[in-house]
Amino acid sequence: MGTENKVRERVFSGAQPTGNMHLGNYLGAFRNWVKLQDSFECIYCVVDLHAITVFQDPKELVDQTREAAAAFLAAGIDPKESILFNQSQVPQHSELAWIFACVARMGWLNRMTQFKDKAGKNREKASVGLYAYPTLMAADILLYKASRVPVGEDQKQHLELTQDIARKFNNDFGVDYFPNVEPVITGNATRVMSLRDGTKKMSKSDPSDFSRINLTDDREAIARKIKKAKTDSEPLPDNPQALKNRPEALNLISIYSSLADVSLDEVCGRFAGLGFSPFKEALTELAIDRLGPVTEEMVRLKQDPGYVDSILRDGAARASEIAERTMAEVMEIVGLLRP
Numbered sequence: 001m002g003t004e005n006k007v008r009e010r011v012f013s014g015a016q017p018t019g020n021m022h023l024g025n026y027l028g029a030f031r032n033w034v035k036l037q038d039s040f041e042c043i044y045c046v047v048d049l050h051a052i053t054v055f056q057d058p059k060e061l062v063d064q065t066r067e068a069a070a071a072f073l074a075a076g077i078d079p080k081e082s083i084l085f086n087q088s089q090v091p092q093h094s095e096l097a098w099i100f101a102c103v104a105r106m107g108w109l110n111r112m113t114q115f116k117d118k119a120g121k122n123r124e125k126a127s128v129g130l131y132a133y134p135t136l137m138a139a140d141i142l143l144y145k146a147s148r149v150p151v152g153e154d155q156k157q158h159l160e161l162t163q164d165i166a167r168k169f170n171n172d173f174g175v176d177y178f179p180n181v182e183p184v185i186t187g188n189a190t191r192v193m194s195l196r197d198g199t200k201k202m203s204k205s206d207p208s209d210f211s212r213i214n215l216t217d218d219r220e221a222i223a224r225k226i227k228k229a230k231t232d233s234e235p236l237p238d239n240p241q242a243l244k245n246r247p248e249a250l251n252l253i254s255i256y257s258s259l260a261d262v263s264l265d266e267v268c269g270r271f272a273g274l275g276f277s278p279f280k281e282a283l284t285e286l287a288i289d290r291l292g293p294v295t296e297e298m299v300r301l302k303q304d305p306g307y308v309d310s311i312l313r314d315g316a317a318r319a320s321e322i323a324e325r326t327m328a329e330v331m332e333i334v335g336l337l338r339p
């Protein structure tokens with residue numbers, strides 16, 4: 001579909017290039033990003049400036065940025081249809097983040113659970129960037145005046161903060177400039193959990209590789225990880241309500257439901273009364289079927305960094321056109337002189 005037929009609302013989302021992209025990123029985010037391309041003008045960003053809020057080895061960061069872009073492409077982002085770039089190429093992200101750091105209140109940032117989780121007990125030693133992280137995220141979105149942001153459940157609080165910043169900016173300066181930002185959190189896998197512990201989020205930083213399915217895992221690795229995934233000793237129930245106190249079972253059934261694009265009820269109906277062994281076999285087959293093409297494309301793109309770089313360069317040029325315009329308007333609203 002050409003741009004002319006699309007709703008003029010903009011979609012923005014991003015992911016950090018901090019290691020292995022995994023099934024949680026794919027089901028919670030990338031897959032939904034792909035679906036939105038048909039109806040909206042979409043901007044997808046590898047947020048390398050967010051990544052450096054904790055130290056990254058410079059050489060690895062470069063490779064991981066390309067790998068994250070490869071994951072977006074392999075999942076089905078069309079770089080002609082949508083804009084795909086890495087954040088640091090468009091300096092207005094940092095400029096607007098500073099202005100938002102002056103709009104946001106300390107009290108708002110103090111409430112952010114992700115900061116508390118990531119900083120842990122050692123808050124005093126966390127970087128200022130990690131603390132201010134959500135102001136940069138608000139800048140990412142509002143620089144493009146995007147009104148829809150497809151993310152997994154874990155980003156909801158950051159998007160509420162983005163709404164607060166937009167509202168306060170508009171109030172403080174007496175303008176109706178930034179739009180309302182709507183989180184788009186859809187599907188049955190908005191919070192994919194670790195395969196080793198159904199109460200912990202599947203994450204890039206979990207030291208156990210068996211806790212997640214990486215988008216670079218081959219068929220054998222996917223099969224091995226599902227086989228070893230933690231379960232309980234009960235058979236599968238005939239309805240999703242019965243999964244309430246069975247986090248591992250709920251997680252695997254949710255993953256199945258999301259990959260197969262069917263409801264939780266339907267998955268329970270299909271496997272009711274069976275043990276985990278046949279269910280895991282079916283899940284492995286499904287996961288390999290759905291993820292195989294993504295994995296293979298990622299492997300191919302990894303061998304062609306020149307192509308990935310050209311996509312990011314082109315995307316940054318297109319993003320810059322919008323970003324420069326917004327930043328000039330924001331500076332005028334705020335009263336920053338540009339003689």
Ligand code: TYM
Nearest residue numbers: 013014015016024025028029047137151152190191192202
């Ligand atoms: P990040 O890099 O942690 O994750 C990228 C996307 O994947 C989703 N996700 C999950 N979804 C379901 N289950 C999981 N286990 C899981 N793990 C990750 C995340 O919700 C996210 O949608 N702060 C963001 C990046 C960001 C951003 C933005 C997002 C920066 N600027 C502007 C939206 C708009 C982050 O760290 O995502």
